[in-house]
Amino acid sequence: MADKEYTDPERMEKIVSLCKRRGFIYQSAELYGGLNGCWDYGPLGVEVKRNLKEYWWRRNVQEREDIVGLDGSILTHQSVLTASGHVGGFSDPMCDCLLSKARLRADQIEPQSGTAYHYTGARESEWSVARDFAVLLREGENENRARKTARQYYAQFHPNKSLSPKALELVGESTTEEEDTTRYNPENGSLLTEAREFNLMFKTQMGASSSEEDPNAVAYLRPETAQSIFTQFKNVLDTSRMKVPFGIAQIGKAFRNEINPRNFTFRSREFEQMEIEYFCRPEDGLRLTDEWLENRLTFYNDIGLPREKLHVLDVPDGERAHYSKKTYDIEFDFPFGCQELEGVAYRTDYDLSKHQEHSGRPIEYFDEATKEKFIPHVVEPSAGCDRTVLALLCEAFEEEEVTDAKGKSEVRTVMRLHPRVAPIKAAIFPLLKKNEEQVRISREIQHSLERFMNVFYDQTGAVGRRYRRQDEVGTPFCITVDFETLGEENPELKDTVTLRHRDSMEQERIAISDLLPRLLDEIQ
Ligand code: GAP
Numbered sequence: 089m090a091d092k093e094y095t096d097p098e099r100m101e102k103i104v105s106l107c108k109r110r111g112f113i114y115q116s117a118e119l120y121g122g123l124n125g126c127w128d129y130g131p132l133g134v135e136v137k138r139n140l141k142e143y144w145w146r147r148n149v150q151e152r153e154d155i156v157g158l159d160g161s162i163l164t165h166q167s168v169l170t171a172s173g174h175v176g177g178f179s180d181p182m183c184d185c186l187l188s189k190a191r192l193r194a195d196q197i198e199p200q201s202g203t204a205y206h207y208t209g210a211r212e213s214e215w216s217v218a219r220d221f222a223v224l225l226r227e228g229e230n231e232n233r234a235r236k237t238a239r240q241y242y243a244q245f246h247p248n249k250s251l252s253p254k255a256l257e258l259v260g261e262s263t264t265e266e267e268d269t270t271r272y273n274p275e276n277g278s279l280l281t282e283a284r285e286f287n288l289m290f291k292t293q294m295g296a297s298s299s300e301e302d303p304n305a306v307a308y309l310r311p312e313t314a315q316s317i318f319t320q321f322k323n324v325l326d327t328s329r330m331k332v333p334f335g336i337a338q339i340g341k342a343f344r345n346e347i348n349p350r351n352f353t354f355r356s357r358e359f360e361q362m363e364i365e366y367f368c369r370p371e372d373g374l375r376l377t378d379e380w381l382e383n384r385l386t387f388y389n390d391i392g393l394p395r396e397k398l399h400v401l402d403v404p405d406g407e408r409a410h411y412s413k414k415t416y417d418i419e420f421d422f423p424f425g426c427q428e429l430e431g432v433a434y435r436t437d438y439d440l441s442k443h444q445e446h447s448g449r450p451i452e453y454f455d456e457a458t459k460e461k462f463i464p465h466v467v468e469p470s471a472g473c474d475r476t477v478l479a480l481l482c483e484a485f486e487e488e489e490v491t492d493a494k495g496k497s498e499v500r501t502v503m504r505l506h507p508r509v510a511p512i513k514a515a516i517f518p519l520l521k522k523n524e525e526q527v528r529i530s531r532e533i534q535h536s537l538e539r540f541m542n543v544f545y546d547q548t549g550a551v552g553r554r555y556r557r558q559d560e561v562g563t564p565f566c567i568t569v570d571f572e573t574l575g576e577e578n579p580e581l582k583d584t585v586t587l588r589h590r591d592s593m594e595q596e597r598i599a600i601s602d603l604l605p606r607l608l609d610e611i612q
Contacts, residue, residue: 092399092419092426100423103485104352106501110561112136112481112511113353125349125357127474132561135511135542137360137477140391141339143508144362144471147387148337155335155364156328160316162341163294163307168315171446172439173410174289178311182286182347186221187241187278193347194283199268202226205234208260210242216259217245222279224272235261237277288344309343314468317365318439322451332453332464333376335366339473351424353474360473367453367464370437374414376467377434381416384430384469388418391476392506393483397421398429411438420479429479430471437463480509484562490593493552503562504591507611512563513541514607517554519570521547530569533585533600540604541611555588564590565607572597 107113111130117123129137149157169175181194202224209218221241223234239253246256266272271280290309297305310316317336324336339362349355368376381400389395403415414434419426440463444451452461484503491497507513516534518526530545537543544563546554551568558566568586575582581597587606588595598606 092421094421095425096423099485100352100482102487103423103482106485106503106560107133107352107481112561125346125355127353127356132511133477136480136505136509137473139509139511140476140480141360141362141473143391144387144473145337145339147390148335148362148364152335154330154333155337155366156324156330158317158320158324158336158338159340160310160313160320160338162310162343163292164310164315166303166306166308167446168319168443169289169308169311171442172315172318173442174308174311174315175287177410178289179285179287180347181283183280183283185273185276185278185280187237187276188273190273190275191347192273192280194270194280196348197270197280198274199270200224200226200272200274201267201269202229202265204264204266204269204272205231205238206260206262206264207238207242207258210239210256210258212246212251212256215246217242218259219245222272223277224266224269224279225277234277241278286345286347288346290343290345310341311344312342312470313338313340313361313363314365314439314470317363318443318466321365321367321440322449325453332455333366333368333372335364337362337364339363351422351427353478354422354424354427356474359475362471362473362476364469365435366467366469368467370462370465373434373436373465373467377414377416377432380467380469381418381432384418384432384471388420388429388476390506391480391509392504393420393479397483399426401428403431409433411435422479422482429475430469432467432469435466435468437465439466440464480505500556500559502559502590505562505564507564510562510564510611511542512544512558512561513537513611514565514567514603515544515546515554515558515563516567517545517551517569518547519551519568523571525574526569526571529573529600530567533567533569533603537604537607540608555593559590562590564610566590567603573600 110132112133114128114130115122116126116128149155182191183194184191204222204224206222208220221238223237225234235258238258239256242256243253273280289311292307294305294307299305317338342361343358346355346357349357385398388398397420399419401417401419403417408415412433413436416432417428418430420429440451453464454461484505486502486504487499489497490500516530518530520526534543534545555566566588571577572581573585583600584597585600586595587598
């Protein structure tokens, strides 16, 4: 069984660096110091993301008769999110470090044990401050560290900002033994503020009115794509003539003002979701949740995430979202630990009922066969697009030792991306850029393939170097036009090229006319 706690920060650092160096993902507004929790996809990253979204859409919408698509607005009416419970309850507990002012998720603080040093204030000459503060020391730590931290805390209130904290005299020192406490910052031992709820939604103004009182002047950036599916359920039903069970799928941006965005794109403030709301009869909800779980695990396998790196967490009672009767989290072994990739939740009739109640408009479904009217239940497979891209990149990255043509060993960096999601499907090289015929044929191959897939033409440097550059960005196939293509050495090989495989580095000869069907077969 895999170790779910295993982390490999060095590997993660290499992946982040490759992503920037080769144009997969950049920090947003890097020029100005970066916008925390926001990311821009570069020329290669955007291709991976598009491939993933297109494949998800094909599998879940185009190849299914029972699912239709939707593209809802990002700006969301506040009544929608009041009805769904997001305005009142979409929050995380948050606390601040009294010393560094860092903001932390209270529910993610590791419990710690040790001795807490408490103080009631500090003084210096005529000046004094009376405020409670405390520092937690773990076993074996010197008490002077607590005093130094406390002085740094009280120095913030001194009018002379250049005064050394050492000049302060601490007041009212006492100690307590603490076990499994989450009241102290694990980074520096400083006391944290009491946890308070922090709503994660981005609120914005609509139109010219700036009054907070005007309900039509306030909108939210949606925190999940799901709500427009629920609010458009009736319209989709009436216009598409779908019959329960059926689903509505959507891919789009969602926004959450995460307290601690972290782990590269994993927890972002702006991200994309790929969601399906699959409407069904109440008695089918639990069974369909299990079926969707299997369906989604197969999907991940089909894009190159192996089953043994995926874990299913049956989320226990008390930890599920307020609307859910059953939730499976599909988790993946990222280099920073085993973390959620997707949630498959049985949302019951919670959302449709709430929208019916708050809007005062009927959202019931009439079953022609049984003549029954009811509010459908819903099963929701909700995947994170950015998280899946990150999982694909993490899974693909490999450094392997290989021997070059001269027998020298070297490290080859290779992104073993599944051909379905690889940003460039094939690179086309003339062996010699000075050979006009090789260049002409290479360009011809490029133009014949580019209508069907993303390809790349490269004529600079030795062919071995060109292969390595493509390995590093995950191009599964390289096509080389050489002298044999021209039929100069062996007339039988005329109009054939070398097809080189990224993973095995093996090469085969293939007729130019067979390239397109062969590549289409590999990438679809
Ligand atoms: N409609 C249900 C819903 O939104 P969720 O578990 O909060 O459920 C679903 O989100 C998926 O969206 C997650 O499994 C994750 O892949 C992605 N996601 C959620 N918050 C994210 C964030 N801050 N950054 C990146 N992806 C996120």
